[in-house]
Amino acid sequence: MTLACGLDFGTSNSTLGRVAADGHPLLVALEGEHQTMPSVLFFGFEDNRTYFGRAAVAEYVTGAEGRLMRSLKSVLGTALFADTTRIKGRRLGFGEIIGIYVAELKRRAEARLGAELTQVVMGRPVQFVDDDPVADRTAQDQLEAAVRAQGFAEIAFQFEPIAAALDYERQVSGEKLALIVDLGGGTSDFSLVRVSPDRAGKADRSGDILATAGVHIGGTDFDRLLAMSRVMPELGLGSRTRDGKRHLPVAPYYDLSTWHRINRLYDAQAIRDLRSTMREAVETERVETMVMLVEDRLGHRLVGAVEAAKIDLSDRDRTAFAFPVREREISTAITVGELGEALEQSVRRLETTIAETLQRAGVVAGDVDSLILTGGSTLVPAVAGRLQAMFKGAEVVRTDVLGSVGLGLAIEARRIFGD
Incomplete structure (x- = not known):
């Protein structure tokens, strides 16, 4: 038996979601009972083992000799992707290292689910690389190649803030105009989306996405x-x-x-x-x-x-x-x-990007019913407080800051691939 899933490969943390038999999305436990796994690898030089997630961080903190790799998503689409890292007697490219991490995540999920995962909807930021469509496309291609090499035969992509909207939509009882603010480890993405129970089952939601914008700023x-x-x-x-x-x-x-x-x-x-x-x-x-x-x-x-x-x-x-x-x-x-002073210029860029998102949609801040905050960086008061001040009349919704994208991608995988 093969299954479809949603995979949120994040700069800081990763999740993998599935829609259960009862129709509800869930996140698969990837590290013990943890449903998130830090996007970290540690190549141990003393025992020649590769550690992942929390175990990688723990091994590194103990002072073991080796090489820690983190924030791998940040190199996609940049010149750094062509660099290699020496791991004892061999050199690994970033595409190979990302593949090693994804392969382990896939292996753990398959062990939990008791079936092979061959179809996946991958999350992606609105922009991997700011204002560079060629580099942005290159980044997606690099990620797709790394994922396909691990045995995923069918791969689709969905914007991460749209995935968060799909998760939020399960909770609404009427139509709302929602601004999804996804502040991740490496990127910040904003999407204006119309959500409602009636729209939730539609195969084509492109008409409900009024505007999207993103900037390469994150935790x-x-x-x-x-x-x-x-x-x-x-x-x-x-x-x-x-x-x-x-x-x-x-x-x-x-x-x-x-x-x-x-x-x-x-x-x-x-x-x-x-x-x-x-x-x-x-x-x-x-x-x-x-x-x-x-x-x-x-x-x-x-x-x-x-x-x-x-x-x-x-x-x-x-x-x-x-x-x-x-x-x-x-x-x-x-x-x-x-x-706050250290982050001032970055927060201003976030505010400017949000204003551009509203302008593209032809709406003003007062038209927004719900401000949906997702991603770990929304927990930084110096950032979240400024963004909430832009939408004083909107309901502030805090989703599962680390899991909502994975849940939404699982919903999208069910829509695209069935099962």
């Missing part, structure tokens, strides 16, 4: 911006060379703050360049701490600590950031206000 960007604003200055960002003629180069700090670029700093030449920068720097000790951090391959762990600080600021006004590097410590305090 990993928020982490990078917070790191650049509050943590990288502790490592010398913004300081000058001893001759006072120039600031230290920004690129290494940007790479250290960006998940999918961190591995570039572990190159022998990159480390030599950092040591050269250290010798030129006024704040030698700060840059020396950065060199130590890179030498010890603590980059991903550092950004993980920044992400934890961002999450901590969802519940409090201030958090203390402390990160050990050998006998030293990177320490600073971060406030909600400083997080």
